Amino acid sequence: MPEGDTVWFVAHRLDTALAGRVLTRSDLRVPRFATADLTGRRVLDVTPRGKHLLTRIEGGLTLHSHLRMDGAWRVYATGERPHGGPEHQIRAILGNAEFTAYGYRLPVLELLRTADEVRAVGHLGPDLLGPDWDPGEAVRRLGADPTRPLGEALLDQRNLAGIGNVYKSELAFLAGVTPWLPFGDLSPGVPERLVATAHRLLEENKERPDRRTTTTRRPTERLYVYGREGRTCLRCGGAVRKAELGDRVTYWCPGCQKGPRREP
Incomplete structure (x- = not known):
């Protein structure tokens, strides 16, 4: 999607x-x-x-x-x-x-x-690329169910609109936590930084076809973890893994992301 x-x-x-x-x-x-x-x-x-x-x-x-x-x-x-x-x-x-x-x-x-x-x-949450963007409201909605896994909360368009499977995986990596971590277990300040990062990344990528979340210009290293199963993590050198999250797959790095884990 x-x-x-x-x-x-x-x-x-x-x-x-x-x-x-x-x-x-x-x-x-x-x-x-x-x-x-x-x-x-x-x-x-x-x-x-x-x-x-x-x-x-x-x-x-x-x-x-x-x-x-x-x-x-x-x-x-x-x-x-x-x-x-x-x-x-x-x-x-x-x-x-x-x-x-x-x-x-x-x-x-x-x-x-x-x-x-x-x-x-009308059911959608604040639009990351819309004039109604409200980071405070997005954080409030994400945290309404503190037991919900981070990845599922990010994909729920009722919380904030615009995040799909790519950004869900990348945002969890950038936050240093696994997508199975309950949202309520995020450290203070992390939800706000996570939402700000989501907004920044979508703004930076909306006018270019080669979406990227990394700072490298190498075409094979545009993303940190998404689609990189079995390849070397760009930060720690470990192997990126893929596992299920609800009815979708997610990508993550065991060396860089802390929290609950799930094997393929």
Whole structure:
């Protein structure tokens, strides 16, 4: 599932192509909205909210989409043949005189009133890349259940919106604790530093394709632990491990991270 910085980048690209322009093509290929016609309406903006995309259209409408694991939006010059996948995977088309956006394999696609956006995203916590970012509120929500493992708390979008499996693994490493450590067992000041680090990393990475959490420029060392199972830890030289955390996997370094452990 894309991280918040990836969704921000997609939203920025869609906004650049669509915002302020009148739709000349509209095709929503989901049964519930197949008859909806948005042509003739101006796109107002495309806004990311955590991992959600909100395309606001004049007339008080919002096209809400979520990429989850396999979804993607691709933008092409109008008239250019799209090549983001087989045509039967296209779930949405929004086009104007200059650009056309194609939504592939979108598991969530709904047209709703802009006034009702809260139904789709109202449950989310403070958005790490949004104007509502509130680090104090994020810490409060994360700590509401002090017995919950750190990794699970970070992935819960109701606590703070935008962290996925990559940042969850990297943040636990940078905090020096395992992702199974109960949130309430973090030392004083660590929750605040952890949240500040999350915000900084997503801000730094939102406009570049090669996400990195390390300071090295080597392309094979952009991340400390994520995806590095069996490879040498960049700090202590030990072997990075992979294990389960809920219904996902997590990466961690036994030498650098203290707390409860779980073997593969």
